[in-house]
Amino acid sequence: MPDVLLIRDDLFLRHDPGPGHPENSGRLTATLADLDAHPVAGVRAAPALRDAARSELLAVHTQAHVRRLEECAGRRVQLDPDTATGPDSVQVARRAAGATLAAAEAVCSGDARGAFALVRPPGHHAEPTVAMGFCLFNNVALAAEHAVRALGCRRVLVLDPDIHHGNGTQRAFWSRADVLYVSSHRFPFYPGTGWYDETGAGPGAGFTLNLPLPMGLCDADLLHLYRCAVEPVVRQFEPELILVSAGFDTWHADPIGDLAITAEGFAALWQLYRAWADELCPGRIAAALEGGYDPAGVAAGVRAALEALAAPRADETLIARVEGIEPSLEARRIAERSRATLAPWWSALRG
Numbered sequence: 001m002p003d004v005l006l007i008r009d010d011l012f013l014r015h016d017p018g019p020g021h022p023e024n025s026g027r028l029t030a031t032l033a034d035l036d037a038h039p040v041a042g043v044r045a046a047p048a049l050r051d052a053a054r055s056e057l058l059a060v061h062t063q064a065h066v067r068r069l070e071e072c073a074g075r076r077v078q079l080d081p082d083t084a085t086g087p088d089s090v091q092v093a094r095r096a097a098g099a100t101l102a103a104a105e106a107v108c109s110g111d112a113r114g115a116f117a118l119v120r121p122p123g124h125h126a127e128p129t130v131a132m133g134f135c136l137f138n139n140v141a142l143a144a145e146h147a148v149r150a151l152g153c154r155r156v157l158v159l160d161p162d163i164h165h166g167n168g169t170q171r172a173f174w175s176r177a178d179v180l181y182v183s184s185h186r187f188p189f190y191p192g193t194g195w196y197d198e199t200g201a202g203p204g205a206g207f208t209l210n211l212p213l214p215m216g217l218c219d220a221d222l223l224h225l226y227r228c229a230v231e232p233v234v235r236q237f238e239p240e241l242i243l244v245s246a247g248f249d250t251w252h253a254d255p256i257g258d259l260a261i262t263a264e265g266f267a268a269l270w271q272l273y274r275a276w277a278d279e280l281c282p283g284r285i286a287a288a289l290e291g292g293y294d295p296a297g298v299a300a301g302v303r304a305a306l307e308a309l310a311a312p313r314a315d316e317t318l319i320a321r322v323e324g325i326e327p328s329l330e331a332r333r334i335a336e337r338s339r340a341t342l343a344p345w346w347s348a349l350r351g
Helices: 010-014 026-037 063-070 089-109 139-150 167-172 219-237 263-280 295-310 316-323 329-342
Strands: 004-007 043-046 115-117 156-160 179-186 208-213 241-246 285-289
Touching: 004 089, 004 295, 010 026, 010 089, 026 295, 043 295, 063 089, 089 115, 089 139, 089 241, 089 285, 115 295, 139 156, 139 167, 139 241, 139 285, 156 219, 167 179, 179 219, 208 219, 208 329, 219 263, 219 316, 219 329, 241 263, 241 295, 263 285, 263 295, 263 316, 285 295
Parallel strands: 004 043, 004 115, 115 285, 156 179, 156 241, 179 208, 241 285
Antiparallel strands: none
């Protein structure tokens, strides 16, 4: 049986958005040190071997956007109040996108039974036309598009548990029925999108599922939402590939997030993702790092993800332990509202 692939590369440490920026290389160095000190059995590390080609970037992003970033190469440029490039940032961003494409390729070809691209800069805020929210290219959106165009996937599920709504990924697939986008995120919060009624348009109506969260929700709340509001849709959709925008800024000590997720919560959620993959598309689950601004939280989240992917099977006991805690009334209300919103398109949510 193939190992789980971890794509890691020191090049990703060289993106420098400026002094004091929360999206800094320390997010990765702490995680790499943790994995080196305590390797996860069944995980093999490999360097990022390719950049995303210009044609691959243009599958999601406009020529104007790609050209704008190419013009930033070798320079320090402030693109918006939150998003900047350093001298190496454009090269690093192309490699991050390429690493995420490679992760999808590895699981679709059977060369890996799960993959994690430990990359930066993150991607899910990058829209087809503009960089924003610390993000230059939309790594996971590019991988989803690549899976449909080049890897033979007819249905791709994108899961986005980052504390921020992935506006860029939502925009990329807003009118598409071959990519189901699911996001759980704080609301109201940056970037201001991701309300229940944002469900897609045209052929993509019903293929965007948003779970807007208040501050303070805990492990049992988040697992309840994915189990009750998301799982029925995922099973009916029957994805051929699962991609995860792996944000860990829901961590209880994250300086930005304000949720209360612990290491056990990360583990239970990733075990649930693994269970869905086992049932619907065995071995075809890949992730790319998004947010997470307490290095300890990023390390805990990446470890939880890798342990879930590398295990012989999903740990139903761990899922059940977290599910055994009563979810809050607020979490139950969010689940019911989400189900009611999406029910016109998904028979699994009716009744």
